[in-house]
Amino acid sequence: MAIKVSYALREASQNLWRNVFLTVATVITVGVSLFLFGGFVLFQLGVDNATQRWEGGIEFVVWMQPDATPEQDLAIRTAIEESPEIRDWTYVDQEAAYEEFKEIFADSPELIDVVTPDKLPPSYRVVPVDPDADVVTELGRQFEGQPGVRDVVFAGDTIKEIQRQADRIGLIFFVGSLLLLGAATLLILTTLVIAINSRRQEIEIMKVVGATNWFIRIPFMLEGLVQGLAGAVGAVIATYFLNAYVIEGFSETSSLQLLDGFRVTSSELFRTNLLLIAIAVGVAVVGSAVAVTRYLDA
Incomplete structure (x- = not known):
């Protein structure tokens, strides 16, 4: 026995209305x-975007002036390369910085x-050899005030604490949503x-007149x-409203330079x-499948 879409929709809507409060x-x-x-x-996406530049053990960033001379840039690069306290480093030029900027502010084309x-x-x-906060701070301070240097920004314990708190809050959201x-x-x-159960008699009649299992099950x-x-x-x-009014609002009002990328594209x-x-x-398929296979004797 074939089933029409209009019949299935009508039966489903009637069942929903019969149990409107539970629905x-x-x-x-x-x-x-x-x-x-x-x-x-x-x-989690917002935190990942905000802390992306600090991945891989990066503890501080030396920001150069946009108009720094090649000599000034070379002096900083040489100091970094020759420092025995620095394990690794990455140079982000203006083109790469612009690509990051476009990625972070993808939802703000006017910017x-x-x-x-x-x-x-x-x-x-x-990336320093020793991640100890005091050692990192002392190392980073050596670059402050150098010709061509705009600023030195530290991750330190702040970004680590942000990530720890994010993990805790995320776990609460995740467990709550699962429950x-x-x-x-x-x-x-x-x-x-x-x-x-409320339509048990009708279901028995449908079986008698030859209704197939799926004809009975599909409306439910x-x-x-x-x-x-x-x-x-x-x-x-x-x-949508959470992202528009909470996450983006937090990003725009945050005074932490560490979190200037806290946004979701x-x-x-x-x-x-x-x-x-x-x-x-x-969820609907699981609940429905259990109901019709266990409680519907078709």
């Missing part, structure tokens, strides 16, 4: 759990339009079981899918929202 509770639970997971992902590579300072990203996703799966399962599975997708829509909207936000939708579909 609303399920949608809210799915939405909140996905929002927490989305917040976890966006927060990219007014900035050119010659306005950005080149820099030396330095709520488990609860959402159980709610979808419960909603479908109630719908199945569609019901679970609708609940999951409705929660995902709410979570996607919430993560539009492509990262888009991929995060796609992930939330995929998780919602997965």
